[in-house]
Amino acid sequence: xxxxxxxxxxxxxxxxxxxxxxxxxxxxSKYPDSIKGVFFYEDAVLIGSQIAQPxxxxxxxxxxWQDIAQQHNVPLYLCIAAAVRRGIINDxxxxxxxxxxxxxxxxxQLEGLxxxxxxxxxxNKIIQFR
Amino acid sequence: xxxTLIHLNTSPYANLACKEGLDLALVLATFExxxxxxxxxxxLALLTDNQQPTAEHGKNLHKLLAGLEFYDIENLYxxxxxxxxxxxxxxxxxxxxxxxxxxALFSQYQQVFRF
Numbered sequence: 001x002x003x004x005x006x007x008x009x010x011x012x013x014x015x016x017x018x019x020x021x022x023x024x025x026x027x028x029s030k031y032p033d034s035i036k037g038v039f040f041y042e043d044a045v046l047i048g049s050q051i052a053q054p055x056x057x058x059x060x061x062x063x064x065w066q067d068i069a070q071q072h073n074v075p076l077y078l079c080i081a082a083a084v085r086r087g088i089i090n091d092x093x094x095x096x097x098x099x100x101x102x103x104x105x106x107x108x109q110l111e112g113l114x115x116x117x118x119x120x121x122x123x124n125k126i127i128q129f130r
Numbered sequence: 131x132x133x134t135l136i137h138l139n140t141s142p143y144a145n146l147a148c149k150e151g152l153d154l155a156l157v158l159a160t161f162e163x164x165x166x167x168x169x170x171x172x173x174l175a176l177l178t179d180n181q182q183p184t185a186e187h188g189k190n191l192h193k194l195l196a197g198l199e200f201y202d203i204e205n206l207y208x209x210x211x212x213x214x215x216x217x218x219x220x221x222x223x224x225x226x227x228x229x230x231x232x233x234a235l236f237s238q239y240q241q242v243f244r245f
Contacts, residue, residue, distance in 0.1 A: 081153070112157075113153065113154055117158060120132060121163075130244060
């Protein structure tokens with residue numbers, strides 16, 4: 001069985017990104033191919049900011065998710081509309097908006113909600129963390 | 131095809147949750163996925179007529195309701211027990227459900243997303 005995670009809760013106001021991380025670690029440790037992808041929507045897209053600097057004595061949540069993507073080859077998608085309105089911008093969007101910088105962290109990618117629809121149709125279950 | 135229920139429970143004026151939940155519903159419908167809506171709690175404010183939000187309040191999401199049928203989103207459910215919702219001052223397309231029907235609603239879908 002393959003799962004997709006839909007994470008919608010803010011990494012600062014909720015524990016959605018933390019709980020999702022715990023779930024994905026547990027799932028991958030037992031079934032390495034059990035996660036098809038992770039889609040971040042609403043304020044959860046803030047997880048993909050490369051310029052956020054958490055205090056050194058706290059978990060670096062963005063890095064923890066990057067490690068998952070890197071070690072297990074799990075794609076981390078951020079909703080492009082939700083991300084751009086919150087200042088999470090990749091190189092392409094940066095050029096489109098004539099900005100001088102981009103803020104999207106490595107191993108995250110901006111995708112439309114159509115990608116979420118595709119994930120819904122190709123995995124057994126979607127689990128929302130909010 | 132999976133049948134999806136989008137459950138809105140947050141005030142349309144408190145944050146972007148209502149808007150982004152509706153956005154997801156419209157995208158699902160655009161991709162010809164079966165999707166219904168249900169509304170409870172503070173999100174019920176979305177249904178009341180005569181809303182005139184300013185730019186600071188955010189987009190007028192109430193206006194969007196009239197366009198749902200063009201996306202083939204035909205079911206928007208509310209719970210009948212919300213007696214403060216008078217038929218005359220809310221969007222007429224909402225379908226009120228009895229308490230037992232409302233409770234049974236959530237197990238009728240393959241996926242339920244909450245905003």
